[in-house]
Amino acid sequence: MSTLSVLLRQRARRDRWQLTIWIAGIGLLAVVSASAVAQTYGDYAGRENILRLAIANPSILMLRGTPQGGRLDAFVFFEIFTFLALLAGFMSTFLAVRHSRAEEESGRAEMIAATPAARTTPTVATLIHGFLANVVLGGVVALAFTAGRLDAYGSVVTGAAVAATGVCFLGVGLPAAQFMRTSRGANAVAAGAVGLAYVVRGLGDALGRPGADGIHLTPAWTSWLSPIGWGQQTGAYASNNLTPLLLSAALAAVCLVALFLLQAHRDSGASLLAGRAGRVNARGDLSGPLTLAWRLQLPTIIGWCIGGAATGLLAGTLSKLAEQAASADPTVTKVLRDMDQGGGGSVDQLLISVMFSLVGVLAAACSTQTVIRMRQEETAGTAELILTAPVDRTRWFGDYLLLGTAAIVLVLFSGAVVSSLSALAVGGDPARVGDSFAAAVAQLPAALVYLGVLALLFVLLPGLTISLGWTLVGIGVFLGFFGALLGVPEWARNLSPFTHTPVPVGGSTDWSDGAWMLVIALAAAAVAVAVMRQRELKPN
Amino acid sequence: MDTVIKTRNLVKRFGRVQALDGLDLKVSAGEVHGFLGPNGSGKSTTIRVLLGLARSSSGSAAVFGQDPWNDAVELHRRIGYVPGDVNLWPNLSGGEAIDLISRLRGGTADKAYYAARKSRLTEVFQFDPTKKGRTYSKGNRQKVALIAAFATPAELYILDEPTSGLDPIMEAVFNQEIAHAAAAGSTVLLSSHILSEVEQLCSRVTIIRAGRTVESGSLAELRHLTRTEISFAAEGISQEQLAHIPASHDLTVAAGRVRFSVGSDKINAVLPVLATLDVQGLTVNPPSLEELFLRHYGEELAADGVKATAR
Numbered sequence: 001m002s003t004l005s006v007l008l009r010q011r012a013r014r015d016r017w018q019l020t021i022w023i024a025g026i027g028l029l030a031v032v033s034a035s036a037v038a039q040t041y042g043d044y045a046g047r048e049n050i051l052r053l054a055i056a057n058p059s060i061l062m063l064r065g066t067p068q069g070g071r072l073d074a075f076v077f078f079e080i081f082t083f084l085a086l087l088a089g090f091m092s093t094f095l096a097v098r099h100s101r102a103e104e105e106s107g108r109a110e111m112i113a114a115t116p117a118a119r120t121t122p123t124v125a126t127l128i129h130g131f132l133a134n135v136v137l138g139g140v141v142a143l144a145f146t147a148g149r150l151d152a153y154g155s156v157v158t159g160a161a162v163a164a165t166g167v168c169f170l171g172v173g174l175p176a177a178q179f180m181r182t183s184r185g186a187n188a189v190a191a192g193a194v195g196l197a198y199v200v201r202g203l204g205d206a207l208g209r210p211g212a213d214g215i216h217l218t219p220a221w222t223s224w225l226s227p228i229g230w231g232q233q234t235g236a237y238a239s240n241n242l243t244p245l246l247l248s249a250a251l252a253a254v255c256l257v258a259l260f261l262l263q264a265h266r267d268s269g270a271s272l273l274a275g276r277a278g279r280v281n282a283r284g285d286l287s288g289p290l291t292l293a294w295r296l297q298l299p300t301i302i303g304w305c306i307g308g309a310a311t312g313l314l315a316g317t318l319s320k321l322a323e324q325a326a327s328a329d330p331t332v333t334k335v336l337r338d339m340d341q342g343g344g345g346s347v348d349q350l351l352i353s354v355m356f357s358l359v360g361v362l363a364a365a366c367s368t369q370t371v372i373r374m375r376q377e378e379t380a381g382t383a384e385l386i387l388t389a390p391v392d393r394t395r396w397f398g399d400y401l402l403l404g405t406a407a408i409v410l411v412l413f414s415g416a417v418v419s420s421l422s423a424l425a426v427g428g429d430p431a432r433v434g435d436s437f438a439a440a441v442a443q444l445p446a447a448l449v450y451l452g453v454l455a456l457l458f459v460l461l462p463g464l465t466i467s468l469g470w471t472l473v474g475i476g477v478f479l480g481f482f483g484a485l486l487g488v489p490e491w492a493r494n495l496s497p498f499t500h501t502p503v504p505v506g507g508s509t510d511w512s513d514g515a516w517m518l519v520i521a522l523a524a525a526a527v528a529v530a531v532m533r534q535r536e537l538k539p540n
Numbered sequence: 541m542d543t544v545i546k547t548r549n550l551v552k553r554f555g556r557v558q559a560l561d562g563l564d565l566k567v568s569a570g571e572v573h574g575f576l577g578p579n580g581s582g583k584s585t586t587i588r589v590l591l592g593l594a595r596s597s598s599g600s601a602a603v604f605g606q607d608p609w610n611d612a613v614e615l616h617r618r619i620g621y622v623p624g625d626v627n628l629w630p631n632l633s634g635g636e637a638i639d640l641i642s643r644l645r646g647g648t649a650d651k652a653y654y655a656a657r658k659s660r661l662t663e664v665f666q667f668d669p670t671k672k673g674r675t676y677s678k679g680n681r682q683k684v685a686l687i688a689a690f691a692t693p694a695e696l697y698i699l700d701e702p703t704s705g706l707d708p709i710m711e712a713v714f715n716q717e718i719a720h721a722a723a724a725g726s727t728v729l730l731s732s733h734i735l736s737e738v739e740q741l742c743s744r745v746t747i748i749r750a751g752r753t754v755e756s757g758s759l760a761e762l763r764h765l766t767r768t769e770i771s772f773a774a775e776g777i778s779q780e781q782l783a784h785i786p787a788s789h790d791l792t793v794a795a796g797r798v799r800f801s802v803g804s805d806k807i808n809a810v811l812p813v814l815a816t817l818d819v820q821g822l823t824v825n826p827p828s829l830e831e832l833f834l835r836h837y838g839e840e841l842a843a844d845g846v847k848a849t850a851r
């Protein structure tokens with residue numbers, strides 16, 4: 001028992017800043033969104049109007065939630081809950097992997113496994129630690145919404161739903177760490193599961209059945225396949241029904257049973273997916289820094305491409321639905337146009353461009369990970385093996401930029417191809433093919449800005465590459481996608497590259513922001529290359 | 541003789557940490573040069589400057605007469621390097637990593653020659669090249685770097701504690717490979733804490749402490765700076781006779797033996813005196829490198845409360 005408390009304390013200590021930032025950040029988001037919605041959509045009629053338009057438009061529902069009436073607090077829940085649940089999921093999966101697979105990778109777990117703590121105690125400690133983190137998170141969210149003058153009981157239900165989602169993904173993350181050999185792989189699988197849960201419930205909302213009053217919606221059955229969907233089903237502030245959360249608890253329990261069964265059959269440090277014996281000689285193409293970087297990053301790039309393709313699939317199939325919705329209700333076009341900051345295209349063009357802005361985020365994240373990989377090569381000491389061979393450091397650096405650019409193009413391309421094919425498959429207008437590719441090209445500048453700016457950061461402040469890299473993506477998404485909703489001032493929203501992504505709508509498309517972003521990306525990359533010429537290798 | 545490595549007054553600062561503080565190092569062509577110093581004295585930092593991975597804060601460094609920072613790529617064609625702490629790519633096999641490094645170094649142009657060298661080294665180092673990087677032990681990771689370094693002939697080998705993870709048999713193999721390289725005319729800079737290794741392999745050594753050179757020269761020269769231990773049977777020798785022995789230090793009589801030490805350069809003056817005393821059971825222990833080493837490490841050890849016993 002005492003080893004457990006030691007391990008618990010160690011986890012709490014190690015995570016004290018990271019979890020504080022996660023929990024405080026999510027809480028802050030809750031407070032801000034409650035007050036911003038109250039300000040922006042103060043009157044009931046206005047909210048009712050928005051809901052009507054949203055219900056007529058699948059892509060809004062996809063990014064928001066299930067409309068459940070025009071009451072202010074229910075409206076807040078509609079707008080922000082799925083995003084809070086998404087964040088709780090990420091917080092929990094990262095926590096799970098951090099204290100399991102990552103520990104084994106670093107060899108620290110072996111030190112613990114050799115102590116009386118044995119093998120299961122660290123897992124139990126991680127479990128309790130993660131559970132408590134989510135309880136605190138739920139409490140903070142409940143308090144935040146209550147402080148934002150929303151109904152107190154509904155706020156508690158919301159907090160419970162956020163916490164239940166987090167616990168559920170804690171349960172998903174721990175077995176993922178058993179299966180995968182690396183923490184990178186485990187994080188990718190677990191975070192991918194969170195993303196999938198978000199999309200699956202989004203599908204449920206997008207394909208839901210509107211109520212007779214036009215401001216309620218019953219989500220389609222797919223929502224019942226997603227832990228985030230179960231959280232939505234509580235109908236906080238409306239029906240306040242806690243029973244769907246039992247599903248989250250049940251899934252978590254199943255995962256944990258699986259976890260302890262798996263762990264009984266596995267050596268410390270080993271993985272269930274056994275490694276194959278490697279090659280004696282390298283294949284002919286593994287001969288330079290670029291081919292090496294490609295080989296190292298390929299699984300990651302494939303992962304993001306799958307994400308791009310999945311989003312493309314939604315874009316292609318939903319565009320047909322949107323077409324139908326639009327012909328039924330002309331105001332839909334206006335709402336979409338507002339969401340997409342102007343433009344004069346058709347509904348389906350707009351919808352494709354909204355969906356592709358998500359592909360753009362994936363591409364930016366993929367390029368971010370390329371730069372992060374470069375930094376990891378530097379800290380792990382493997383870059384040293386390359387740079388003590390006759391390889392110029394600027395060439396090595398340039399190769400990673402090249403790889404990052406290729407990765408962006410591949411993610412966008414897989415989105416565009418799948419979107420085109422799926423639009424054609426559901427009998428959509430062949431013009432959707434051109435729209436898909438135009439929308440994909442429009443995402444290029446913002447993603448390249450991320451690549452260039454992070455590369456510059458790598459050169460100037462290498463120690464911050466990894467932490468700031470993801471933070472920049474997070475801030476960009478927040479300002480670009482939620483900034484307007486939450487009443488963030490325009491100058492701040494303009495900081496996000498995603499705010500400036502062109503909206504391709506036929507001949508009238510304004511590409512000037514895109515061109516400017518290209519210039520910025522190129523300038524940042526050029527400065528980075530120039531500084532790299534003079535930069536030492538900095539392993540720590 | 542040509543100078544291969546030359547640093548003068550080399551200074552390297554990391555923020556407020558002064559890693560190198562006026563380091564002088566000179567390595568001539570064809571020699572195997574031992575590079576010694578306590579933990580944290582700046583050996584690895586010096587090596588990183590010589591490889592152009594780090595930039596000196598002041599002072600000069602030259603390798604083959606070129607600037608290691610600006611001419612890094614050109615120099616690296618002539619250098620084989622083994623880092624102190626070898627890390628490998630988790631999902632590349634050892635064999636793949638060796639091939640990759642060798643290809644980068646241009647050592648695979650003659651495929652048959654390279655393949656022969658690689659397979660010979662794989663064999664002598666008893667290395668399994670099929671495992672993935674993450675599953676190798678420390679010693680085996682080091683073997684990857686060693687095989688990659690020796691598979692492509694180099695004019696200069698820079699080795700940073702290359703045997704710290706090897707077992708004694710592999711150390712012997714390593715010694716052999718160094719001998720091969722030296723016989724082929726390569727120059728070697730070998731940083732090490734293992735004195736027997738340095739004594740066996742190196743013709744010259746440089747000892748540094750706290751980023752400064754404290755001693756440099758051939759082993760024979762350095763031995764002159766140390767003391768030789770002499771002892772013989774005490775029976776029949778009077779105190780007065782002992783007082784006649786010149787240049788003796790720390791003279792003690794215990795357990796029936798007289799012991800003292802004498803500066804290695806004074807030994808020729810002492811021996812005739814011992815002959816006139818007709819001493820029995822004479823032993824003369826030449827200074828070990830260990831003694832030399834401890835003399836320079838001694839101050840730090842003393843600060844930590846450890847007594848340098850060899851004095």
Ligand SMILES: Nc1ncnc2c1ncn2[C@@H]1O[C@H](COP(=O)(O)OP(=O)(O)OP(=O)(O)O)[C@@H](O)[C@H]1O
Binds near residue numbers: 554578583584585586
């Ligand atoms: N990147 C860095 N940042 C700050 N200080 C550093 C850095 N690299 C080395 N140092 C410091 O410089 C000094 C010399 O370190 P170095 O690694 O060169 O020692 P060493 O002689 O190789 O030691 P060892 O025998 O333990 O390998 C140490 O005090 C170390 O802490």
Ligand SMILES: [Mg+2]
Binds near residue numbers: 583584585624700
């Ligand atoms: Mg060192």
